[in-house]
Amino acid sequence: MPVLEINNLSKTFGGLKAVNNFNLTLDEGEVVGLIGPNGAGKTTVFNLITGLYKPTGGTINFCGEDITGLQPFKISQRGIARTFQNIRLFKGITVLDNVRAVFHPRIKYNFLDALLRTPRYNVEEERVTLEAMELLGALNLAHRAYEKAANLAYGDQRRLEIARALATYPKLLLLDEPAAGMNPAEVKRMVELIRYIKQRFKLTVLLIEHQMGMVMNLCERIVVMDFGQIIATGTPLEIRNNPVVLEAYLGKGATVA
């Protein structure tokens, strides 16, 4: 059974067809790239999958269940996590609490346990804290655990967003330009990091990225969008030599690396 199955997905804003008849199937363990010029509709696809936007048409199935139109927090609890193109951390609280906050739906104590600090509260808080630290450790952020998230360097903030997404225990991870604004060395480390978490947390990954090298390097399959529609799909090699793709990019004054 596919992890994600999107059929004829559409979203219009006023007269603008931001996403138009979009179809995509992701199998378990795949890493698929979603590319396209600025304004193509990539982030809108993520917003539709995660429930931030209600689709104008079409369906989204996740692990065989229809999740179209569900509220974002319910979709998250089913196992879809994401990062944001413009980082959206809980900036004013600690790195550790950024991760611990999203453990919430899986916490095994109730409101009274919390108010009275019962043994159940103590045990669970310790477990959650250790688990959060382990996640931070895996992303090399453990030493910043008690730092305010806002004080992290840009690259650390991007990694913290990934850590926070992983803390929801997703099956499917959506990454929206995780390497934006990074230098080549940092991009290389991000590629390794994505490979590592994919293995370790058994993820299926959908990746939006403008850095072609990164997409070509990571993805087995690439989907190219322009004006809300899919204009090409294929292996990195096929995409690199596809004239339609080249035209979409060159038409916008960009080049495919």
Next chain:
Amino acid sequence: MKLSRKTLILFAGAALFFALVKAMQFSGMITPYWQLVLDQALVIVIGALGLSIIYGFTGQFSLGHAAFYGLGAYTAGALDKVYGNGNMLFFFLSLLAGAAVAGLVALLIGLPILRLRSDYLGIATLGFGIIVRVGMENGNKLFPVLGGATGMSGTPQVANFDLIFILTLIVILLVRNFIFSTYGRACTSIREDEIAADVMGIDTTRYKVMAFVLGCALAGLAGGIYAHRYPFLHPASFDFLKSFDFLLIVVLGGLGSMTGTIVTAVGWVFLLEVLRVVLGQNFIDWRGVIYAVILIVSIIVRPQGIFSGREWRLLAPDHLKMATGKEQTHAGSGN
């Protein structure tokens, strides 16, 4: 249940403070007037912690906190006036009733409004404050015991410093336990970024409503205590300026800091009293202007508030001992 070391130290500190006040009472250093001020300060601590949960920790802006404070005061005061006879059981039952009514009304207001992602709560609570004020001024037409525009008296004055102090201590501990739990973290994540919280699996409507109901119930509790310590309830004591009082305390103390709210609440009540003594009638006339000036100046001087989201170490949980460094780190992720 095993109490943590910090909780025990807090208890010890509270006992010490209590003993000190008692000693000052017996030696006559605290006049009944200043005792009343101190008791009022503790009542305001309870109410302000309520708004701290709503606005400071969950980020939901409310302009009608005093209306819930008044709802609790009138509910508890009237119930005890009619049914109680200075009986302690009735005192506590009426406090519970005051908190429950305030919480219930908050639920009715919060459910439709907090579903929305925008800042309608401020407007709704502002309007609600006006409705409550009108209700208090005219309530006597339905229930003569409420006294109407001239105010209500006759509630048994059974609350004293000892009781108020213990209640305040309990509230501080419960609020601390709420804030430093997964529920508090859910609320804080909403304050920080509601959309991100939603996408990360937090039922934002539910926790906004929870915070609002809890916070308003605390205001109601504070009001109920107030009604048992101040023989005369007047609608003007629960008007917009009083809501502004609570807001000022929470903002000046620093959003997201219990410590800030507690310290500022006490400081604020005493400051107002000193101003009242020094300025006399002028103070009453210029109250609104003084508030505004204090707020503007302090926001310019220290926009993040006095405690800027920090907590006194005794209130906050311990940091984890950093033994987790041994966790295998992904080789490529270091900078």
